Amino acid sequence: HPSLQVTGGAGFVGSHLVDALMIQGHEVTVADNFFTGRKRNVEHWLGHENFELLNHDIVNPLYLEVDQIYHLASPASPPNYMYNPIKTIKTNTIGTINMLGLAKRVKARFLMASTSEIYGDPEVHPQQEDYWGNVNPIGPRACYDEAKRVAETMCYAYGKQDRVEIRVARIFNTFGPRMHMNDGRVVSNFILQALQNEPITVYGDGEQTRSFQYVTDLVDGLMNLMNSNCTLPVNIGNPDEHTINDFAQIIKRLVGGESEIVHKPAVEDDPHRRRPDITRAKQLISWEPKVPMMFGINKTIEYFHQEINRKK
Amino acid sequence: HPSLQVTGGAGFVGSHLVDALMIQGHEVTVADNFFTGRKRNVEHWLGHENFELLNHDIVNPLYLEVDQIYHLASPASPPNYMYNPIKTIKTNTIGTINMLGLAKRVKARFLMASTSEIYGDPEVHPQQEDYWGNVNPIGPRACYDEAKRVAETMCYAYGKQDRVEIRVARIFNTFGPRMHMNDGRVVSNFILQALQNEPITVYGDGEQTRSFQYVTDLVDGLMNLMNSNCTLPVNIGNPDEHTINDFAQIIKRLVGGESEIVHKPAVEDDPHRRRPDITRAKQLISWEPKVPMMFGINKTIEYFHQEINRKK
Ligand SMILES: NC(=O)c1ccc[n+]([C@@H]2O[C@H](COP(=O)([O-])OP(=O)(O)OC[C@H]3O[C@@H](n4cnc5c(N)ncnc54)[C@H](O)[C@@H]3O)[C@@H](O)[C@H]2O)c1
Numbered sequence: 001h002p003s004l005q006v007t008g009g010a011g012f013v014g015s016h017l018v019d020a021l022m023i024q025g026h027e028v029t030v031a032d033n034f035f036t037g038r039k040r041n042v043e044h045w046l047g048h049e050n051f052e053l054l055n056h057d058i059v060n061p062l063y064l065e066v067d068q069i070y071h072l073a074s075p076a077s078p079p080n081y082m083y084n085p086i087k088t089i090k091t092n093t094i095g096t097i098n099m100l101g102l103a104k105r106v107k108a109r110f111l112m113a114s115t116s117e118i119y120g121d122p123e124v125h126p127q128q129e130d131y132w133g134n135v136n137p138i139g140p141r142a143c144y145d146e147a148k149r150v151a152e153t154m155c156y157a158y159g160k161q162d163r164v165e166i167r168v169a170r171i172f173n174t175f176g177p178r179m180h181m182n183d184g185r186v187v188s189n190f191i192l193q194a195l196q197n198e199p200i201t202v203y204g205d206g207e208q209t210r211s212f213q214y215v216t217d218l219v220d221g222l223m224n225l226m227n228s229n230c231t232l233p234v235n236i237g238n239p240d241e242h243t244i245n246d247f248a249q250i251i252k253r254l255v256g257g258e259s260e261i262v263h264k265p266a267v268e269d270d271p272h273r274r275r276p277d278i279t280r281a282k283q284l285i286s287w288e289p290k291v292p293m294m295f296g297i298n299k300t301i302e303y304f305h306q307e308i309n310r311k312k
Numbered sequence: 313h314p315s316l317q318v319t320g321g322a323g324f325v326g327s328h329l330v331d332a333l334m335i336q337g338h339e340v341t342v343a344d345n346f347f348t349g350r351k352r353n354v355e356h357w358l359g360h361e362n363f364e365l366l367n368h369d370i371v372n373p374l375y376l377e378v379d380q381i382y383h384l385a386s387p388a389s390p391p392n393y394m395y396n397p398i399k400t401i402k403t404n405t406i407g408t409i410n411m412l413g414l415a416k417r418v419k420a421r422f423l424m425a426s427t428s429e430i431y432g433d434p435e436v437h438p439q440q441e442d443y444w445g446n447v448n449p450i451g452p453r454a455c456y457d458e459a460k461r462v463a464e465t466m467c468y469a470y471g472k473q474d475r476v477e478i479r480v481a482r483i484f485n486t487f488g489p490r491m492h493m494n495d496g497r498v499v500s501n502f503i504l505q506a507l508q509n510e511p512i513t514v515y516g517d518g519e520q521t522r523s524f525q526y527v528t529d530l531v532d533g534l535m536n537l538m539n540s541n542c543t544l545p546v547n548i549g550n551p552d553e554h555t556i557n558d559f560a561q562i563i564k565r566l567v568g569g570e571s572e573i574v575h576k577p578a579v580e581d582d583p584h585r586r587r588p589d590i591t592r593a594k595q596l597i598s599w600e601p602k603v604p605m606m607f608g609i610n611k612t613i614e615y616f617h618q619e620i621n622r623k624k
Pocket residue numbers: 007008009010011012013014031032033034035036037038056057058059071072073074075076077080091095113114115116170171172173174175
């Protein structure tokens with residue numbers, strides 16, 4: 001079993017990935033500064049002989065010996081990454097350079113957690129990997145979008161120049177247990193609002209779309225990609241596209257309760273449509289999502305329910 | 313007279329800027345690692361009491377006291393920036409963060425030398441500043457284009473979060489004396505080829521266009537922008553657009569000689585058309601180019617001629 005490093009492993013996606021890797025019997029080291037992650041997400045592994053948790057900010061160099069690096073450290077939701085734009089940029093630029101430098105030194109394979117946000121507000125639909133994107137370089141989302149774009153560029157530069165083995169996952173909207181209750185994202189907001197009988201807030205006309213994947217599907221995709229030969233960027237997402245209005249109805253129905261659906265002002269530079277073309281993932285890493293949306297949402301509602309009770 | 317810092321001040325554009333600033337009576341400090349610049353370009357100021365030349369790589373921190381920073385350090389021509397893509401990215405990401413950190417600490421005004429390349433292969437013509445661009449994030453030019461895009465993002469992040477006074481110049485193709493003879497750019501290649509009676513090499517069908525400005529016009533624009541109140545990005549370029557075929561003819565005619573014009577294979581991701589819309593520069597920084605192209609080309613031919621003789 002190769003030894004693995006997961007940056008951002010105490011976060012939402014990272015902690016599910018850690019679960020899957022630990023179950024496979026790997027040695028796993030997590031490097032996380034707990035900006036948006038928390039120890040709770042991985043506490044069930046603390047004390048396990050194969051597991052190590054480092055409180056480390058990747059903006060600083062890190063010296064370890066590992067075979068594969070899953071590089072997930074970065075705030076991911078708009079309120080989190082806009083909270084401190086400079087830090088978001090530093091994490092994705094300086095931080096990614098540090099982790100690539102580490103990969104280069106120890107000859108580790110490197111998987112970059114990129115994002116569908118590199119396509120910006122896309123003008124082609126669905127998005128294929130060879131689409132160059134439509135991003136405002138000086139808009140409010142740029143600290144994330146542009147930093148992720150250049151992080152991809154860095155990966156291919158280290159791949160070409162220093163022969164680092166590179167894998168690039170372009171992750172589309174993901175949800176599931178351990179997602180942040182207060183990160184302002186649509187899934188968490190709507191479930192929380194419905195559970196608390198508060199109005200469900202749709203931004204703008206609600207006709208914008210997203211395609212949501214369940215977190216365990218994503219984790220399978222990341223592992224398939226890491227262990228494939230595919231050096232091209234690969235979309236990992238669920239093509240099951242819904243309008244935000246739809247989504248509000250679905251969550252209201254699954255949760256039950258009295259919430260009314262209200263409209264709030266639209267958000268600046270909010271992408272209008274987003275849906276992955278996953279042809280490449282199917283062909284090159286034999287992956288496609290399996291978890292039905294209703295199952296995933298019910299699991300997430302359950303989790304939020306528990307969290308609310310735990311906090312009482 | 314405020315004290316000024318010019319990163320990349322030993323380069324082509326930087327050295328002309330230094331000349332203009334020194335003549336105005338400023339204290340000028342140049343920070344340059346001489347990757348593509350050379351001491352020769354500023355040697356006429358060595359020993360002057362207002363001038364200091366630091367052999368410094370901006371990927372490392374720098375501690376100085378200055379009032380304004382002109383941030384030009386970065387390789388600029390495709391062969392130079394593709395020579396070491398990782399270094400190009402580090403210079404524009406880590407290097408720009410360092411210089412912004414310096415500007416923040418000493419409360420200096422900061423001018424970023426950005427580029428028309430942030431528009432990539434543009435789909436709108438001419439390019440206005442609110443166009444978001446069309447850049448391949450993992451193409452051969454990405455180490456420059458994406459790094460410059462995120463450098464702009466960084467500027468606005470420091471502007472908003474830490475109140476650094478930001479100026480962003482999007483510089484279009486520039487030529488003139490002290491441009492590198494062997495940097496593979498069209499102006500230098502064509503003049504050199506014509507002067508040496510070698511074939512003039514047009515890449516592709518030659519119907520792609522560029523708009524060339526003379527370096528002293530650019531220097532005026534950078535100084536106007538620095539001393540204006542304009543925090544928006546501003547195109548600085550000459551809207552006088554020519555096809556590369558045109559350009560080959562013009563240079564052949566001005567140099568004289570026997571060169572034939574030949575076609576070579578097209579370059580990957582080569583932008584098809586490029587021309588600045590300079591409405592904003594006219595309105596907000598009272599600038600427009602003044603030097604006629606023929607004058608500029610003759611000056612450049614003269615310079616190349618001298619350089620060839622000096623090397624003999
Ligand atoms: N969740 C999604 O829908 C989604 C979509 C696209 C891409 N992604 C990407 O997947 C990755 C994980 O996202 P997530 O949803 O799990 O987010 P998250 O916020 O839950 O996890 C990110 C983790 O990174 C850590 N981190 C942040 N900055 C760090 C730094 N400087 N040093 C060390 N650790 C740091 C955080 O503490 C957190 O544990 C991110 O890179 C994100 O951009 C997520």
